[in-house]
Amino acid sequence: MASHMHNEIWKIMAAMYSTPSKHSDVLFLVEGRRLYFYKQLLCLVSPVFKSMLCLDFKEKKTRTVNLEGKRFTDIVILLAWIDPALAFKIDEYRAETLLPLADEYDITNLRQTCENVLCDCSPNVDANVVLRYLKLAEQLNLKNLTQKAIGRAAELNLTVEEATDSTCTAISDSTLAALLEKRVQAKEKRNYFGMGIIRTSTQLKVTTPLIECNTNSRKTANQSKYSAFTGLTDVTIIVDGKRLYFFSDILRRTSSWFAEKLDEISGKGKISLDFGSYNEISTMLEFLDPTKLDTHFVNVRTTLGLFLLSLEYDITVLHEACEIYLKTNISQFDEHDLTRCILLADRGQCSELMTTVMRETTRYTLPKLKATESYKKLYSDTRLNLLKFKVGDIN
Template sequence: MAESCIPTEITDLRGFDVPSGKTDVVFIIEGRKLYLNKGILSFASPVFDKMFHGDFKEKSQEEISLPGKKCKDFIEFLLCIYPNTMEEISGDTAEVVLPLADEYQVQQLKNKCETFLIKQGLDDSWPMHIYIIRSGERLVHSIVLAEKYGLDDMLEKAFALAADRKFSDLKNEAEFVTVSEKTKTELMLKRIDLLETSGLEISTQTKTLLDAISSNPNCEHAVYSPKLRGKKWCTADKCNQSLTSSSFISKLEELGKQKDSFNKIFHLLGVKQYDGIAQKQISLF
């Protein structure tokens, strides 16, 4: 390969550019020669194991070219599987190493990448969690990565968080077009389920409260109340049909406990929290 094709930004090959007594294969990537050991590569990767010990032409080759690979990325991959380095996954290397770990079926390394990406972008314990999760771009990107590389745990976590977001917001992210139709459909169905569940909780309590209110106009103590749209409502002390009676107040309190359900619905719809509205409605009584 011509010298001009060799990437000049790679200056440190972390020792892989120096042959040793254990070198028995050379990988050529972007014009750079990496001196490696078949045993180490075979132990880490079933793909390399078949390459070196199966019925493939690479079995007898001393130098093997890997077109389409980036030398810098491949070195990061090697640093994670070589026993004398075994570097940890970081924010700079996770998405660099993951495609190679997937291609060469290094499952343990792939699991490490998934664990790191979940912790970095989807886990409450991560310091940047609030900032990252608010980013629809990061959330959609996590789904795309999970689908592409078969990261089931990551997909499940990202899916749950995405279902809690406005679908229109997710659709505006550039990578959303690469999300599978299956996941898109399941996201919509999950959002419908969340809305129905929260709505049912509110509906049950509201019906109980309305049933209690409906009998008030028949009470002999009922009076007109401008606060209650000019209708007659009982507010007499010790009357079991009164809006101030313990039975009515208990029902009102039960409805008040559904504030989280109101907030959940409003959040799913992209509306501000219900707290202020709830307080305004309750003050009418």
């Protein structure tokens, strides 16, 4: 079932890039087939593509990149990851596919993301998969994946014969030595406890934050990543009297509102925003930026602000990410967050989020909810549904 779903998703992505769009300006030739994409996005994420398309190479003149030796399916997946219009999830299968490409084209954050995915999967893979991970980690010098895969291989009691079997991809002597050391340590630990000598250590309770913060998003208004013009930025966004510089291709791909504005100014120039603060717009741009590592929302309040921006500027990929985060972290809402989220879910017609939030309102008394500013702004039918939840007529 999963394989069929992957195949269907791949067909949709392949069709998306097989036909030129109004703004696509780079042609890839792969296995005799054509793929169309966007120079700005490629240059933004990959120094290798930037050199090809901006320096004195033939690709700069022809805007055509011939990817000999590459598989069409793999390049489609790579373009889908780069495309900011898609909420592209990297699973273990795609991570194995994308890692060599990320290394070859020097796409640092993709390389890191893929390594993290394989590290997370390592504790559950079988011997054949762990050997593939070890070989891949060796080839690309992925230290974290090497350690994780060695640990899993030791748990599986992978023997020297299995690790060096000619029918599979053999690992190097240094990796094999590290694997054997890990197995020895595990055996010694078992023997140590087997003799009845058990040493207990004081259990320390480690308190981790409920929300993983992206420290980069704590910049002040004068420290925004996008406050300085670069060679690839081609749009100036003016908000609160300050300037932010960003990329037209990203805005076109992710937001119909921005796409319309860019058409009005012929694709270049300045866009003034009346909705959203400087810091909020900076955080929104950081989310859309394909050069970032995985985005971590700072907290519920910030995410509610981004959710509102996604509705105002019609940014589906941000809308979906915010909705997932809000449903996952619903227990952290106070009464003000709950009523504001109901208001936004109503505006965005998010039925699942609406149901989740209304169920959570049972934690608060009606007077507390009614005292919030957002409650007073709810539509009458929404307020009625909320009251039905409160009395138990709707579950």
